Amino acid sequence: MRGTTVITGADGYLGRRLAAALLDDGDDDLILAVRAASATELDGKRARLAEELGPDAVGRTRCVAADVRHDSLLTDVDPGVVTRIVHGAAVTRFNVEHDVAADVNVAGTVRLRAFAARCENLRRFALLSTLYAAGEHQGDIAEERLPSAGFVNHYEWSKWAAEDQLLGAAREMPVSVLRLPTVVADDDSGHVTQYNVFHNTLKLFHYGLLSLLPGDEKTPLSLATADFTVSAVTRLLDPAVADGVYHVCPDPAETPTLGELVDLAFTVFERDAGFRRRGLIRPVPCDRESFDDLLHAATGLRAGPLHQSLASVSPFAAQLYLPKTFRNEALRAAWPAYAAPDPYALTEATCTRLVTSKWGRRPEETS
Template sequence: MSESRDAVLITGAGGYLGSRLARRYLESAKQQVILWLHAENRAELEQKSNALREALGPAAHNADLRGGDLCAPEPFADIDPGEVSSIVHCAAVTRFNVKKELARKVNVDGAVKLYEFASGCKGLERLALASSIYACGLRQGVISEEALVDKPAFSNHYEWSKWESERRLQEDFDALPWMVLRVATVVAETARGQIHQYNAFHNTLKLLFYGLISLVPGDRETPLYFVTADFAVDALAAALERGEHRGIYHICHTQDESMTLGGLIDTAFSRFTLDSDFRERRILKPLFCDEESFRLLADGVDSFGGDIVREGLGSIVPFAPQLFSRKSFDNQRLKKVMDVYAAPDAGELVSNACDYLASTRWGRRLADAA
């Protein structure tokens, strides 16, 4: 280990954004980089370490891979706190349908264990918590880059867990040099639409493409906030390098730069119509409905529907209340720390993502070809 006490610790380094941020740090070669992976035992750690090294390529040679379980009493016991000058906490369960107990154990209690470890890092200069723009819950109107003091209502336990992990940091560990990075929904690698990881956004489009959903919950005019992985990593890196202590940054675009729910459905059907299989099925565009009607539909499908429908709806239902909640995220602080801030055309981004999903059949054709 380095004796300079200038190592950056990235938790959740095997995750979608964590691994990309790890690559950025490793390629810059400015600091010793400790990559922490979720692993319940040594065999799992070895397996995940090998997979991450392969994914990172040559850059992995400069990485110090460690691991642990956020549900364990001391998940960071094998890391010397005296070595660490910066921490980026990305480790979390990020599914909207996560159960409350798991969200509490991993996202809240696990974060507190990280904060306690950070309190012992005497040379700590920065602790960044990767959060979500939906830590604001069902609040409407302008959402500023500020602490969410009053507890809002939430769509799901994931949102609650991110709000609670922010609250614990700001109230119980305020002496730490903290910052909060609230990230929007990542829908593609770049504006060209390539997709390497699927989430509720992609699952919803899959149901639409195969004609498995006749109703969509929400208000057509509700804005949706999408980013690319490239933008998210650029923004995260900029905030980490130039952001202020106790700064909160929205890793997202503005309402004017974003698409509405109605725009998403219209764009998706317009692009899917270019696919011959989709045209042959003569699928009708779904109708918008209220939340209660959608839940009744989902309950019926849960009892009698197929696995693909249950799986898809399982990721939509917990997020459905957000589709009625109009909010406008401020990102002025983020813009100030980025050398170049540029939002892709939202319609073009979604069009390209839809084209990629349809042409690869949600990655299945790529897997078959391999």
């Protein structure tokens, strides 16, 4: 049955890809909710989305301003027509301040839940969360509501708290929590358009700015592409799939460890003559105390590439000392076409393109 799907954060990295995927899959109308402080900003975002989504979007999409910090969000949307909500809007920096994370990521979810409560035809309210809502839990992590075990940064905490707020309403509305992995590339070719802690850490290693490896080498790291993630989310939004918590990630058995990934990255780096000339050695694993000492020393340095890059790495580094395995049985059962990217091939392709493009500073040749 044709319905209407609201996507928040619709112009974000995943939001706009999900909009394209939902236009392709099914015939829902889409309400693309974006943060816009003025009519001019909204016009700009609307034009960019229209250009990106192309002719398929004409007549099926409406772009509206919706800041999740405001109680009055989505006042120009008729709740009666809304059948699905995908909540992707969030501040996604790992170094987000506590009050910002609390207002946007947690209270924003609660405000959207209040809107959802007025949608009498709602069939699915899906929150895009993160695997690291598991925070300081270690070992096997099940696809279920998690108690708090502490968190290494406010981003993790806020995504857990948003989940908790939503799962607390699971008796009143059809709620799903989709915990996403670290997206390291757009697709299997390793093309990167959104840079995060994965890329920034590799950049530090490549330029010789970090010679210590924070973390336990045996910590598994769940990596994926935007293509895989968006395909999984699209499938999990299907009315045939049950509500619940899903880990959108490769199988535990196909999840490489931190040590394996760093080795593979250096194998790629060493193919580059410029890198070989620098004669850098592979980073030495260090305990958490030594890494904290390095961070402490770096805060004394003036703003520069080291300080900037460490600022991106440090809010996540503590997670690398907390090995955990994300079970994905519910995802696999719900998605017969499940096919995660080969993490080794993906890492190799991504590292190769990072080196060639100098982490996005040099335009890549198009074939």
